[in-house]
Amino acid sequence: MDFLRILEQALGELIAPTTAAYALAAIGLNLHFGYTGLLNMGQAGFMLLGAYGFAISTIAGAPFFVALLVAIIAGALFALLLGIPTLKLRGDYLAIVTISAAEIIRMVGRSTVFNEQTGGSSGLTGNSFKETFLGLSPLPDGRSAIGPLEYLNNGSDSWWVRIVAWSVVLIAVLLVWLLTRSPWGRVLKGIREDEDAVRSLGKNVYAYKMQALILGGVAGSVAGVLFVLPRAVQPDSMGRSMTFFIWTILLLGGAATVWGPVIGSMIFFSVYMLLRAGMRSALPDAVSSAQIEQIGGMLVGITLMCLVIFRPQGIFGDKKELSFNVR
């Protein structure tokens, strides 16, 4: 594996569908944490629910957009369900409830009880729910290359998936940009700073928090759909580690910034790839590929720690508008 090939792989990660899915999930989390101060520790749960909603309804015969709607509604309902008991309580309760609820979704999903619907721990194979999405592609069959990046036009790991995924991300960025510059976004930021103050000014804080939770949750569930389109629905691959990676991405790019989640995701995945591919080619004999994964994971953890300690505003965040409440 030569240097050019490693660079090429890292470049590919920049526009990979997975990068887009994580970016969208981080955009949702940004609405939660960055703008409203909600500690959602279960974003992967929203994603898994969206993925299940989309895949199961497609398998049941729903057309693409109906299945997508099911995913969106699933995310919204999940947010509502979690929000009702917790949004009136202290912030860390939401953290504990969301992380627990996400785990419950995963456990129920992989449980043998719902085997017929969810496929248990083996999940749902991509081919079982991909057809409707791939059918929408206007692209001719074949392969296309832009620069060094060459993919199939249609298929799991294709230009079509990339185009759709990044379009969705761009729409989400636009929406967040509009929302957070508006008076509505101002109320959210006020809540992030001090919800009692906002309450004392006559705003229904609960309703705003709920709106933010639902909106970010829907972003998460759509991200879940994007995440599974190029692969399968695997409950165990959408657990807590995923949530933590999304947090790392958000804080890397800078919470409470419009582009932070997108840039964070691109940097995260390309650097992660560079690191692993670099280690693999530099020390092909000294370490096994499993060990490379583990060292990579350790570096992610250490990066997250250092980021939060030394640069809490993220790489591109404004020092004055830190992502954390400094008081």
Next chain:
Amino acid sequence: MSDDTTTETTVDPVKLDLSHVEATPGSPKPTSILTVDNVRRRFGGMTAVDVDHLEVEAKAITALIGPNGAGKTTFFNLLTGFDVPDQGSWTFEGHSLGGKPAAKVARAGMVRTFQLTKALSRLTVMDNMRLAARNHPGENMFASLVPPLWRRREVEVTDKASEILERFNLLAKADDFAGSLSGGQRKLLEMARALMTDPTMIMLDEPMAGVNPALVQSLLGHIQALRDEGMTVLFVEHDMHAVRHVSDWVVVMAEGRIVAEGPPESVMNDQAVIDAYLGAHHDTDLGDDSLLDPAILARLEEEEKKR
């Protein structure tokens, strides 16, 4: 109205009204804007608030004083919907507000500030002000996506905010983050922000606490100006000099109860008041007892360190 024969050219109608009120706890007022009945709040075994009856005169400045732990702030929290009483009811401008959430209380026209200022640090001063405006269509999630629907209101709100900021000498700081303000400026901002909601009654929780003495005079001036505009002011305060200077009526709380009320000149000499204070802190200057509480002290110190 100037049928009075003293040297003052006008006699304040509110002062005149209050001069006929009996100085006993729970006495009825001629034009009561806030009427409280049988409000109790217990924490564990301790009764923090136990108020049988209280009326607050409209368009007057009423000070709520009392030693530490008297339950003043808890009482404030109850009235403004930040805490829920075990029992009790109260009406504001004739409408029952008992058990209503804080936001509804504020929308009813009763707006409060906090003892430890709650400036929204990472919003600009101007955004702090704009946020407080009422009836802003842009605060609806869907409408917020279409700026033409709310741009006009935003301009109105900004104009009004500039006006108020000007008055509070904060206009120069409009684009700074609120977190960069000094403690006194934060207090001012909080008061200015409360005004953005067009309140009929403003509740100030220790507006003078932790404020640079140079600013105290200007704060007092603002409070008096509010009253002159026809607003009702109820404030919790420790600083007796400030209370004496500015208030029309003083209500004294001790151990959760209202032990005395009356005009500031006479109530300070009331035996119940002296007992209440001396009972709590024998050797304390009445003006500074807040500094005795180590929790508050530590908090203030911490705040200072951050700056």
Next chain:
Amino acid sequence: MTADRGKTTIRRSLAALMLSGLAALAAAPALATTPTSVATATSTCTPDTETACIGVLVLDPENNRIADADIEITGPEGFSEIVTTTDDGLSAVAVTETGKYVASLDATTLPDGEELGEGAETEITVTAQMGGTARAAFRIGEDTAVAPSETASSTGEGGLDGDGSTPAASSGGLKADQVWTQIGSGLRFGLLLALASVGLSLIYGTTKLSSFSHGEQVTLGAMLAYVTMNVMGMPIWLGAIVTIALCAATGWIQDAGIWKPLRKRGTPVVQLMIVTIGLSIALQYFIQLAIGAGTQRIITSNPETWSLGPFTLTRASWVSMVIALVVLLAVAWFLTRTRIGQATRAVSDNTALASATGIDPNKIIRIVWVLAAGLAGLAGMLLGMVFGSFNWMMGMQMLLLMFAAVTLGGLGTAFGALVGSLVIGMVVELSNLFIPSDLRYASALLILILVLVFRPQGLLGRAERIG
């Protein structure tokens, strides 16, 4: 003396627990149901940078591929999947975690007339790597052989990940001894959980920090016990002392190196919480790097059961319970009867007030970190022994149960954490009787959410004062 007795009993009691070890347990939920209801994956798998494939095939003596045999693949992250072979190619399954996977052939699904040969392998361990396909090929022969059943297990020993032995609701009708067994297991799990959660609760109480890395502190205990007792061959008592001392030291180092400096900077607690998440990720992968992704046994010897009244548990379990009980009582004594303990509670109540009365909160918090890390290490060590084996995920799975226990009892109250742990332990084990065992942790988390809805201050907590 306790340690001596513990040594012999634990030695004798643990080997049979191997079968209820984590890997086998992860497989169990699927095996517990009838094979026909289990989803099968016959899709082919294309390895890429994020996917590794594990392919399986069954060959007869003439190297013909045998179709329709079920092979279960289990591995890290609780991975478990059943693959059915085909006669025209490699049946593969995609995995997203690298590491060791165990493929086990279910001999009962072999076509009629095809049987395993004498001594034929039914389990093959393969290592999955990203971008590659690992193969597991089973040979069947002409000789008669009986396939060992994977589900055979010891008496009601619940594992940490899934469950190997306890019959689920399908067994029909609750038997009294079954209920007693579950109660015993619940008590045991609750006590061990309490060891870990008391520390979490103390940390929360004194610093208001929900430490997400506390789970890894538990795994660390099991890992160090494995390293000292198994790899280095220390006697149990020495290994235990070294383990707990090292774990407690990690608490000291953490507080000195990370938490105290951050406290001094006045770092907000949310920020600290995310630092603990980073630490948790880093530790998880460090532990994987150190002991591998597979399951490990701390001690390998035959378990022996003791009966006391209606309860039958392994000796390791009994000894662990006694140790847990003694340590918990000691902690209770420490918190209520000693000066430092009382100071700890004072700091929990009101840090500013405590420091104004001459208590140094930093000193207390240091002690709390050391104590919490030590207790978590002890809990991890005991859990690893009681459950027979452990893997790098053990603490991660425990963490949410700890949160549940701490929240249930009332955030920040150490005694609440104890009560909450016992409740959670019972719920987890008793729910086995009514719902499929792979949902038993979900039931505990559901209870957590319900408690938050109806009694947010927890069972023992007081409603908090606002403003």
